[in-house]
Amino acid sequence: MERVHYLEALERTEILAKLSAFSPHVVGTPPLALDLPTSDIDVICFAPDADAFTCAVWNAFGLRPEFRMWQWIGGARPVVAKFAHAGWVIEIFGQASPISEQFGWRHFLVEQRLLACGGDTFRNSVMTRRKDGMKTEPAFATVLGLDGDPYVALLSLESCSDIELAALLADQGFI
Known part of the structure; x- marks a missing residue:
C-alpha cells in the first residue's frame, strides 16, 4: 500500500476522535518533518484507567491489520498498541x-523549539544522523x-529560554 501523508492517515483512522476521551496528542518525527520511510506515527494519551x-x-482498532497491544510490566505500566494503516x-x-x-x-x-530556532542547517544535520540509523533523541x-544519556540531556533543555537554545545552537555553528 502506498504511504499517504501522516495527517491523512490519522484522519482516515479517526484516531483523534475515537480516543478523544484520552486527550490524544501526535508526537514524534512526522509532525517534526524528520520522518524516514521506516518511521511510525506516535499518538500519546492520558489513560488514568x-x-x-x-x-x-x-x-x-482491534480489527486493523497487524493490530497488537500490550502493557509494560515496569514503571508506570503504560499500555501500547500498534496497527498498520495507509502505509504507516x-x-x-x-x-x-x-x-x-x-x-x-x-x-x-x-x-x-530547537528546530524552529536552528533553521535548515540544523534540521539537515539531525536528518543526516537519522538517515545513518540514529533514533531521534540521540540524533x-x-x-x-x-x-x-541523550533522553535526559534533551529534557535538560526544556527549561531553557529560546535565547538560551539559540545560544546553544550558535555555539554549535548552526546560527
Whole structure:
C-alpha cells in the first residue's frame, strides 16, 4: 500500500476522535518533518484507567491489520498498541500521567523549539544522523554535542529560554 501523508492517515483512522476521551496528542518525527520511510506515527494519551483505555483502543482498532497491544510490566505500566494503516505503523501509547508530564511530549516540545530556532542547517544535520540509523533523541543530542544519556540531556533543555537554545545552537555553528 502506498504511504499517504501522516495527517491523512490519522484522519482516515479517526484516531483523534475515537480516543478523544484520552486527550490524544501526535508526537514524534512526522509532525517534526524528520520522518524516514521506516518511521511510525506516535499518538500519546492520558489513560488514568488502563482497563478503560485498553477496551477503547481494542474496540476502535482491534480489527486493523497487524493490530497488537500490550502493557509494560515496569514503571508506570503504560499500555501500547500498534496497527498498520495507509502505509504507516501507528503506535498508541497510553499512560496514567497527564500529557504535559509524559517524556514523549516533553521531548517533542524541546525538539520542536530547537528546530524552529536552528533553521535548515540544523534540521539537515539531525536528518543526516537519522538517515545513518540514529533514533531521534540521540540524533539531536549528538548534533548539539550533549553528553550522557541523550533522553535526559534533551529534557535538560526544556527549561531553557529560546535565547538560551539559540545560544546553544550558535555555539554549535548552526546560527
